Amino acid sequence: MLLLSPPVQTHEWLTNKPNAGLAYPNLAGALRDHGVDVRIFDASVGDDDDPLEEMFAHPTLLPTGFLRTGVGDERILQVAADYDIVGISSIFTDQETTALHCARLIRAAYPDKVLITGGVNARSRMSRFFAAGFDVVCLSEGEATIVDIVDAVRRSHRPDYSAIHGIAYVDSSGVTRVKPPRAQDVVWDLDTLPMPAWDLLPNERYWTLARPIGTGKSETLRYANMMTSLGCPFHCSYCHISKEQEVGSLSGPIGKFRVKSDSRVLAELDVLKDLGVQDLFIEDDSLLGDKKRALRLLGKIQGSGFNISDLNGINVLHLLKRWQPDHEVLEALASAGFSEISLPFETGSLRLMRKYASNKLNIERANIQSLIVAMKEYGFTIYGHYMLGYPDETMEELQQTLQLARDHVSYGLDGAHFFVVVPLPGTTLYDQVIADGLHKEDFDPDTMNIHRANMTGALIPREELEEIRHRAWEEINTTSYKNSKKSTVPRTTPTDVVAAQRAS
Template identity: 25%
Template structure:
């Protein structure tokens, strides 16, 4: 049986956001979830599996539909993301236009959050809630044999859309295969945060046990993969000429013993690669930073989010801001680049508090900073807070996911005037990036010629999208 797994475009967010030129300059990353599913099936050898990454291949909707028609798949599986549900939905529609006989599977973060609503979409035949590696093969076998799927755990069907559903979770990550990266156009993946391209992403663990008020995926069990298997996978990338890896674990340094196991294995095998990690300020110290640097760490991405104590508490992060500054300074002194994530527009946050966050990012002397407008994401404390305080009268997420081609007007905290948060976001980026100290230190002195071209292109699109290019250049 022929199976085509599709990573859809991300061109039509549920509400206005950064221009796609800025997002594309940030990087193009491989669809890890689809890779694991496909690699599992390649190992089983029962079905013909292909992956279509529409983003990496630069396809438009017509191009996606043509590829589906050319491939003539029996099954099409699509990763759905709530913020870009409309894009995934268009792919499902395209599959059914090509042939009503194509069986469509919906998986990914969106069906995990909204399994029942997903199966109600007319173009979805089956919806999977959670991590599908263990059930995917069984689903394909039953589809081929025309047997019902109603009793497969975590899977919803048109025949039984309201059955009790439990989120699937791979408990033992060591059972996952080494992914077959040749299923993708691996030379097309890149990141503005890497020193060289092509680059890739991988995860050595899954889950995050913490409960940040803005996060819809909070409070999931942390599971880890054996260090030797992680190193085995890295070797497959190195053999393909990929020497920059972005670890997308939410909490790479949560357990220091684990960090030591990974880094010791990298060093023992003499793996020559650069890597970036994501982690919490609370989970690093001088010894860990030194070990990461020795092992090839190029950049650490910290979730800081706010520069005020009050908003830190509201977010349920509770970071000590003085500790934040010390950790960033310690990281920079070790020769590792620093990257901070920040959010503007939490419930009841004032303009003064947002400016304090911008100022804090600047004072920390971060190498990179991203300022996101806070969205009231589904099934978060922030979203529930809006209802409890009578700020919202209807569940706009339920309305959107029932009709994903109709965007949401406003997913921000309702008290903010229209356009205010967008202006604050522009202000944050211009104050942080377009100052003499930053330009001198990071766009001239440190960056290689190749990186300078990449960053200059990104800067151009930021200037253009924020309406600053003409003001600064006169053009």
């Protein structure tokens, strides 16, 4: 089986940060344990036979205006030739185009290969994925499901998927069959999951580029991503977890908060250390969701030697105790090796926080000034994340968020990041805006990213919202921070190269 991560497409003014994601090593670990010959091929960086620096210095200009970075179509077909099954994950909507392109490419060249996909985007837009040539869409967590699919393929060149739960497929009569996972299909004991096969990722090529997701560092980094828990105690409407709560849903209740044991986490750290990893990015949706467990685990991680950064954001509420800084937690994070932490403040409006963000922080009671000051004293680099453009957000509420960010920077926040609210498929927010007529179901997936306003008819017009977001970053962040971002983070390709490609 080949696990193929497609080439990446980006705007010319964004940094291309290759990241096959944790789905690939997780699935590869399960397949390897089952005796399957499995390979991960990240087409955005290739392998030792592909010119890494050339691909990143001269990406391909697409007709859409995006830049594609990675190997060409012929190389993808060359790699896919030797495999019976090809799996392509599709989590992020703005990368849907490349996933579907790879599927069409492989289906046309190799009509007998089995193509499978999964991820919240594929699950939410399965009709488009079937139309592109996929045979199976995995609806939930895939470590067990992918093994079941492999066994079905092993039994027959015309596999029967009817006994497998947690998938959708097109049967022999052309009818789409959807079989949601059962409660017993959800992995409640995370220690039973196979060890991720991080060794199958093109780590040396990632480290050479030194462009990990979630940081602006430019020096060579020996990094990897991991998760110590799954799910989240919150279910914000703009997050896919909002639709992953109930038995009988397409995904099943995989959004429920679940944790790995301390011993399992330490075992994973040992595997990563043996690979030579030094910088660790934690992708937990809620690392401190169980504070007692987190404190115990952080104590055991102390002295592990990793430089640790939080990638998805630690909920601000979990850094507080009776609305004041929780020094026990802050000290534990610092002692464990955490250096960078993102704080998801979301909005300066308590109304919007309650309506869209699970009411997860009372910004009127929380002493954020003291928290930021304390975090700087512990030596953290901290970033604030702010969301702009909720469907019914007023200009007054938006200005409250901008003022909140200004205050936080004045307290010592290192950088403020502003994101446009995007109604992504697979979230309750998406369902809401479709029902309210604020978004069309036949949207262009290339536009579904945190820099673009997508809703039509929201209180703040799209063009104005994008301009406010851009201006906020420039005006609220310090000059030193802006200069550091502009000087240390390489853009996808030089402007003159883009101009030459357009001219030709």
